[in-house]
Amino acid sequence: MTLVELQSLTKRLGMPGFAAKQIASWLYEKKVASIDDMTNLSLKHRELLKQNYEVGAEAPVDEMRSVDGTVKYLYKVGENHFVESVYIPDDDRATLCVSSQVGCKMNCKFCMTGKQGYTANLTASQIMNQIHSLPERDKLTNVVMMGMGEPLDNLDEVLKALELLTATYGYAWSPKRITLSTVGLRKGLQRFIEENDCHLAISLHSPLTVQRAELMPAEKAFSITEMVELLKNYDFSKQRRLSFEYIVFKGLNDSQVYAKELLKLLRGLDCRVNLIRFHAIPGVDLEGADMDTMTRFRDYLTSHGLFTTIRSSRGEDIFAACGMLSTAKQEKNNES
Numbered sequence: 001m002t003l004v005e006l007q008s009l010t011k012r013l014g015m016p017g018f019a020a021k022q023i024a025s026w027l028y029e030k031k032v033a034s035i036d037d038m039t040n041l042s043l044k045h046r047e048l049l050k051q052n053y054e055v056g057a058e059a060p061v062d063e064m065r066s067v068d069g070t071v072k073y074l075y076k077v078g079e080n081h082f083v084e085s086v087y088i089p090d091d092d093r094a095t096l097c098v099s100s101q102v103g104c105k106m107n108c109k110f111c112m113t114g115k116q117g118y119t120a121n122l123t124a125s126q127i128m129n130q131i132h133s134l135p136e137r138d139k140l141t142n143v144v145m146m147g148m149g150e151p152l153d154n155l156d157e158v159l160k161a162l163e164l165l166t167a168t169y170g171y172a173w174s175p176k177r178i179t180l181s182t183v184g185l186r187k188g189l190q191r192f193i194e195e196n197d198c199h200l201a202i203s204l205h206s207p208l209t210v211q212r213a214e215l216m217p218a219e220k221a222f223s224i225t226e227m228v229e230l231l232k233n234y235d236f237s238k239q240r241r242l243s244f245e246y247i248v249f250k251g252l253n254d255s256q257v258y259a260k261e262l263l264k265l266l267r268g269l270d271c272r273v274n275l276i277r278f279h280a281i282p283g284v285d286l287e288g289a290d291m292d293t294m295t296r297f298r299d300y301l302t303s304h305g306l307f308t309t310i311r312s313s314r315g316e317d318i319f320a321a322c323g324m325l326s327t328a329k330q331e332k333n334n335e336s
Contacts, residue, residue, distance in 0.1 A: 070315030101149025124160035152188030
């Protein structure tokens with residue numbers, strides 16, 4: 001709950017005005033697991049809270065561990081629904097990839113979550129639980145909203161979760177520790193940019209409208225060219241970072257022709273490009289480009305003034321791409 005929601009709650013229960021900040025401190029600073037632990041609240045008020053509410057922390061129900069240290073966690077949300085988060089340790093950084101929906105409406109060709117279809121939006125509480133209940137929570141340095149679902153399609157709850165992460169009464173994280181990744185939805189992109197200062201990553205994957213629409217049907221509703229024009233209205237030259245995610249597919253979008261089109265599309269934007277290796281998924285006739293091809297692609301873009309990196313691939317032995325574990329779990333439950 002946000003501070004405003006806690007203030008409304010305490011007022012409704014007849015608790016003193018300062019109790020809202022006390023509860024927020026217990027939840028987000030001390031991260032207690034039980035209302036009983038909120039010892040600066042009177043016993044009467046703790047009992048009153050327990051009659052109506054609970055902390056809501058739910059531990060993961062399953063996990064898969066990679067040889068490289070990556071851990072995929074599975075959380076139950078609602079009746080027979082599951083979402084994943086992926087913990088990625090890397091030297092002095094530890095990143096958690098967080099989900100925002102059960103399934104996804106976007107149906108991107110290369111994404112396993114899209115094959116599930118859409119089931120439900122996560123609440124801010126369910127989004128935050130992936131962080132709060134993470135066994136490695138105290139090691140976290142960064143959060144990326146790049147898990148299951150399209151964050152801008154659940155923007156109210158996502159913004160509430162981002163407030164809890166960044167507000168002084170909440171986790172008090174710098175927005176620069178958080179990145180939201182999106183295919184780009186017309187109704188949500190501008191609002192996201194204007195209502196918080198977290199980093200933004202656009203799921204691009206092709207600079208060509210027709211091809212991008214084949215890979216990502218959302219292109220038909222809000223084209224990448226329109227999106228770029230909107231982004232040019234905002235300043236990303238300071239601490240806030242704008243990046244474009246680009247999965248490099250063998251023989252599809254990996255030639256110099258595409259690199260030139262990328263340069264043309266992104267000219268005038270203060271941004272970077274992250275090249276990503278493709279995690280193969282069942283039933284999809286796409287193949288990832290080899291590292292030599294990706295390196296040449298990166299070097300061409302960088303030499304022409306567009307800062308480009310190759311994201312290291314993590315957790316391949318546990319199918320760390322979104323949606324694999326949750327799909328298997330739901331299919332197993334449906335059979336039983």
